[in-house]
Amino acid sequence: MSSVRIVLPDNSSKTFDHEPTVLEVAQSIGPRLAKDTLGGQINGESEVVDLRTKLPDGTKLKIITIKSPESLEVIRHSSAHLMAQAVQEIWPDIKVTIGPVIENGFFYDFDSPRSFTPEDLELIDKKMQEILKRDEEVVREDWPIQTAIETFSKMGERFKVELIEDLAKKGETMVGIYRQGKTWFDLCRGPHVQRMGQISAVKTLSIAGAYWRGDEKNPQLQRIYATAFNDRKELEEYLHNLEEAKKRDHRKLGKDLGLFYFHQLAPASPFFAPKGTTIYNELQNLMRELYKKYGYQEIITPQMYDVDLYHQSGHWENYRENMYFSKVDERDFSMKPMNCPGHCLLYQAERKSYRDLPWRVADFGRLHRYERSGVIHGLTRVRTFCQDDAHIFCRMDQLQHEIAQFITMLNETYSTLGMSNYQIFLSTRPAKRMGDDSVWDSAEGALENALKSLHLPYKINAGDGAFYGPKLDIMFVDALKRPWQLGTLQCDFNLPRAFELGYVGEDNKEHRPVMLHRAILGSLERFIGVYLEHTAGHLPTWLSPVQVVLLTVTDRQLDYARGLKKKLEDLGIRAEVDERSEKLGYKIREAQLQKIPYMLTLGDKEVAGGTVSVRLKGGQVLEALSFESFSEQLQKEIRERRLETVFTPPANKLNQEAKHSSL
RNA sequence: GCCCAUGUGGCUCAGGGGUAGAGCACACCCUUGGUAAGGGUGAGGUCGUGAGUUCGAGUCUCACCAUGGGCUCCA
Numbered sequence: 085m086s087s088v089r090i091v092l093p094d095n096s097s098k099t100f101d102h103e104p105t106v107l108e109v110a111q112s113i114g115p116r117l118a119k120d121t122l123g124g125q126i127n128g129e130s131e132v133v134d135l136r137t138k139l140p141d142g143t144k145l146k147i148i149t150i151k152s153p154e155s156l157e158v159i160r161h162s163s164a165h166l167m168a169q170a171v172q173e174i175w176p177d178i179k180v181t182i183g184p185v186i187e188n189g190f191f192y193d194f195d196s197p198r199s200f201t202p203e204d205l206e207l208i209d210k211k212m213q214e215i216l217k218r219d220e221e222v223v224r225e226d227w228p229i230q231t232a233i234e235t236f237s238k239m240g241e242r243f244k245v246e247l248i249e250d251l252a253k254k255g256e257t258m259v260g261i262y263r264q265g266k267t268w269f270d271l272c273r274g275p276h277v278q279r280m281g282q283i284s285a286v287k288t289l290s291i292a293g294a295y296w297r298g299d300e301k302n303p304q305l306q307r308i309y310a311t312a313f314n315d316r317k318e319l320e321e322y323l324h325n326l327e328e329a330k331k332r333d334h335r336k337l338g339k340d341l342g343l344f345y346f347h348q349l350a351p352a353s354p355f356f357a358p359k360g361t362t363i364y365n366e367l368q369n370l371m372r373e374l375y376k377k378y379g380y381q382e383i384i385t386p387q388m389y390d391v392d393l394y395h396q397s398g399h400w401e402n403y404r405e406n407m408y409f410s411k412v413d414e415r416d417f418s419m420k421p422m423n424c425p426g427h428c429l430l431y432q433a434e435r436k437s438y439r440d441l442p443w444r445v446a447d448f449g450r451l452h453r454y455e456r457s458g459v460i461h462g463l464t465r466v467r468t469f470c471q472d473d474a475h476i477f478c479r480m481d482q483l484q485h486e487i488a489q490f491i492t493m494l495n496e497t498y499s500t501l502g503m504s505n506y507q508i509f510l511s512t513r514p515a516k517r518m519g520d521d522s523v524w525d526s527a528e529g530a531l532e533n534a535l536k537s538l539h540l541p542y543k544i545n546a547g548d549g550a551f552y553g554p555k556l557d558i559m560f561v562d563a564l565k566r567p568w569q570l571g572t573l574q575c576d577f578n579l580p581r582a583f584e585l586g587y588v589g590e591d592n593k594e595h596r597p598v599m600l601h602r603a604i605l606g607s608l609e610r611f612i613g614v615y616l617e618h619t620a621g622h623l624p625t626w627l628s629p630v631q632v633v634l635l636t637v638t639d640r641q642l643d644y645a646r647g648l649k650k651k652l653e654d655l656g657i658r659a660e661v662d663e664r665s666e667k668l669g670y671k672i673r674e675a676q677l678q679k680i681p682y683m684l685t686l687g688d689k690e691v692a693g694g695t696v697s698v699r700l701k702g703g704q705v706l707e708a709l710s711f712e713s714f715s716e717q718l719q720k721e722i723r724e725r726r727l728e729t730v731f732t733p734p735a736n737k738l739n740q741e742a743k744h745s746s747l
Numbered sequence: 748g749c750c751c752a753u754g755u756g757g758c759u760c761a762g763g764g765g766u767a768g769a770g771c772a773c774a775c776c777c778u779u780g781g782u783a784a785g786g787g788u789g790a791g792g793u794c795g796u797g798a799g800u801u802c803g804a805g806u807c808u809c810a811c812c813a814u815g816g817g818c819u820c821c822a
Binding site: 176199201202290291292293294295298299304305306307309335339340346347348349351364369398399402403406426452453455456457458459461465550551552574576578635636637638639640665666667668669670671672673674675676677683685687688690697699700703705 | 758813
């Protein structure tokens, strides 16, 4: 016997012990809701999405979620149909395929003899508006599956036919058809809006290629991305956010702030300018401090290895197409795509006893991976990079402690960087794997127990582990709510065996260590890209390439400025003097655009009093501070890696802001 | 790798078959001015690379390279 639970748009629910009739559902949720949200359903139109699920006792529970016709998902889904209708009204020879709702909108894939152009998008937008004005009724019909196949076959819609045939294979006998207006209809499970006019804010966004069912062996289709919202205002807001995201694009920030560049003679390989290198080095300094604190030792290992190494590690078998090769003295060499095999060689170089474990070794080695041309992107997907990579070789009974220590270290790193919004995913054994299940049991147990001992929430990705061991992935969620995978910890049973690693135990017998691969920032390159987007380029002072810029009111104060710059540099503060004979306002504008944390404005007053006036990034001004007071507070801010300024904005801040806003 | 788009001085971009433009940046000159752009003068590119069409090609065609948006891939 199966029971049915109806979930209403307001998340309240009612459970039936039998399959309720439509009328029963309508009655049970009250006449108003029935009229507003189920009006169509009473007339045979489904406004439901059903999910079948099993209860713990094995009985089936059918959950029917009733979507309000006003729900965004419904509007977007209907908008996808609207877009398909528009495209076919403009170009009747174009065939439709599928058009699902995605996170921020929807897309529809078309089988078109030619590609769409940006001008086509304008045409489609216009046509959609035209259709909306007709405000046609949306009607659901249920067709016997054979009728549907015949109808779509006649129309030449081979992709639809394929979809329906798949439904038939699954045992469906009827399919839902939604009609918009007199002639246009599409296969759909629903639900949809009741009248097209209910869609008020819809817009095409971009064109892309896509494969039928995401398989590159299948025909290439033309995808149009679009989005829809409840009203114009929400749509405008979304489009505005897209613009904001563009402004935060780390590729643009990198150029504007003079951090890094690319050149076509070294595709997908960043050049870090002095300022970018400062950030890079500061991050390495941070990691090195933490390495010391958490008992890691740093090592340096070769860049190129005889390919025999990769035969032994298994990378030749599985990773060859991502590696760079070179022939020297008739021997085949490869640039290292990861540090681990080299670390195994170094592990072996000295005989290990159980007293030597855990052996934690960190390596900022440069890696090269050939990434397919279509996947490279700014700093976040490059062909040469450097990880904050380390490997921990330990005994099985040390595993849980090492894992917990890693997470603690990661948490310390992320909170230092103002990135406390992250999620942990535990990926467990996949179907294809190596090693005994007992080993998997203890490794997965160690991971889970470590997380539990720290009282950290985590999610399980069952079956998502690597073939050589389970892993943790840490997803950082940035200021724009976008997830990024940065940190990772992977248990590896494979490499220790492939390299026949061992240690002598207390029992004087040979044992095999477990190997942990772990990174916190991921790669420095990728991290810098993500962090720039997260902070929109407003780095904390300790990471800022230029921490203080000295701006003179006239050239008369230049010597004073140069003297202060020297003093600051002697204190380890990165300072610059803008020596150009420009107006103060001009120099401030530039410093502001460069997002420099502190501007010291120096005029005759400051020279006379031996003081500085500090302009904060926010525009507030602290007048006539003694240099010592300024530099001491700043040093503290940098030393403690503060995220926010240590300076208290002046009391007249409000007045200043009022002045600004009235301008 | 696949589809589409783009590739003009350091940057952002306009132009579009008859031998290159703007703003910013840069250099020099004038101005020495207190919290987001003072004024003038000048230097700088053969228009991603190669081939083709043409009397003539940044401008049209093709190939390649790079970049961008997607797809796919991601030990």
